[in-house]
Amino acid sequence: MPWIQLRISADEDTAEKYSDWLMASGSQAVTFIDAKDTPIYEPLPGDEVIYWQNTVVMGLYDASHDMDKVIAYLQSIHPDKKAMRFKLEQLEDKDWEREWMDNFHPMKFGERLWICPSWRDVPDPTAVNVMLDPGLAFGTGTHPTTALCLTWLDSLNLTGKTVVDFGCGSGILSLAALKLGAERVIGIDIDPQALQASKANAERNGVEDRLSLYLPADQPSIQADVVVANILAGPLRELAPVIMQFVGEKGLLALSGVLENQAQELQILYGQWCEMDNIAVQEEWVRLSGTRK
Ligand SMILES: C[S@@+](CC[C@H](N)C(=O)[O-])C[C@H]1O[C@@H](n2cnc3c(N)ncnc32)[C@H](O)[C@@H]1O
Structure with missing residues (x-):
């Protein structure tokens, strides 16, 4: 079925309200995207959703929907209808799931490690392959x-x-460590859904007997x-002392x-306990690493 997409420019104060308006005007789905490419992590369960300062709210309508009526409705409730910035787009009728799967490829990390989606051929069967679907x-x-x-x-x-693996999420780092030869991994996450995902992914990779999963309250x-x-x-x-308790001698x-702009403070904090390495940078993100003194 072809679709029409309506995009409205919003900010952190108006994004949720516009989403409600789009749903009330018959949109089948509403999506938020960042207009300025500012990364935000997924909120934890129960946390308030954070919107970007420049958010685009997108509503999806089936092509037979009367969009003139939708625009008239939105303008009638917008406090300043002249300032309402919107754009209508006709979306090609595509197999979206297929398209998304086509864009997800095996990825190589370092010398030996690959993360491979299940619907793709494994590029190097002799490498260390973690099978993982988003x-x-x-x-991922x-x-x-x-x-x-x-x-x-x-x-x-x-x-x-x-x-x-503190904050194990999908379990990707736990699985990588196990496939790279670790004897045992303890995965901890505040989100029960992450523990379920880690368990399922471990089973898919045949390493579940060497992965133990815990909520922070039960962590060993x-x-x-x-x-x-x-x-x-x-x-x-905040959790530096808790995390350091897990780091054995050496x-x-x-x-x-x-x-990048948060790295120095953490480098100094963890430098109390560890001999810190040089910081590694990828895009605007960093990795700190070190060895317990
Ligand atoms: C950015 S994800 C990382 C997932 C995965 N380890 C990776 O590297 O892709 C962070 C994870 O940490 C979890 N998390 C956040 N705060 C936490 C806390 N205080 N204790 C344990 N887990 C936490 C989140 O639920 C989330 O699954």
């Missing part, structure tokens, strides 16, 4: 913070090591050889989810 939890390898952690894990000799007290935490700068600051630590 799902509800964060972590496309985000620079995940990529920075995957490359770091690939650079280590993980054979026989115990690893803690263990000392790991390697700890990786891809959360955000705020929690990395243990290795990597932190991501940190923007």
Whole structure:
């Protein structure tokens, strides 16, 4: 079925209100996109949704919908109808799922590690291949913070090591560590849905017997050889003592989810406990790493 897409420019104060208007005018789906490419992480369950300062609110209508009526309705409720900026677009009738799948390819990280969607051929069957399809939890390898952690894990000799994946999301880093030779991984996440996704992904990769998953309230007290935490700068600051409790003697630590301008403060904070390496940068994101002194 062909579709018509209506785009309205909004900001963080008006985005939700415009979304309600689009739904009330018969839109079948509403999407928010960032007009300025400012990254925001997915909110945690129960957290307030954060909108971008320059948000585009998009409503999708079937092509037979009377869009003149929609525009007239929106202008009738907009406080300043002359200032209402909108655009109508006709969308080609495509197989959207197919199109999206066509754009998701196997990705290589470091020397040995590949993340492969299940509907693609594995490019190198002799490599370390993690089979992972995008799902509800964060972590497919496309985000620079995940990529920075995957490359770091690939650079280590993980054979026989115990690893803690703090903020495991889809389990992508846990699976990578296990496939790279880790003996055991402890995955921790505040979001129960992430733990479910990690479990399902571990089963798909045949490594579920070596992955233990916990909510923070139940997390075990263990000392790991390697700890990786891809959360955000705020929690990395607040939880520094908790995260450091997992890092065993001479243990290795990597932190991501940190923007370039937040790196220095965390480098100093974790420098209390670790000999810190040079910061690695990808796009505007960084990875900090170090070895417990
Ligand atoms: C950016 S995602 C990272 C997912 C995956 N590890 C990756 O590298 O792609 C951050 C994850 O940390 C979890 N998280 C955020 N704050 C947390 C906290 N205080 N304790 C445990 N997990 C947390 C989120 O639920 C989310 O799944």
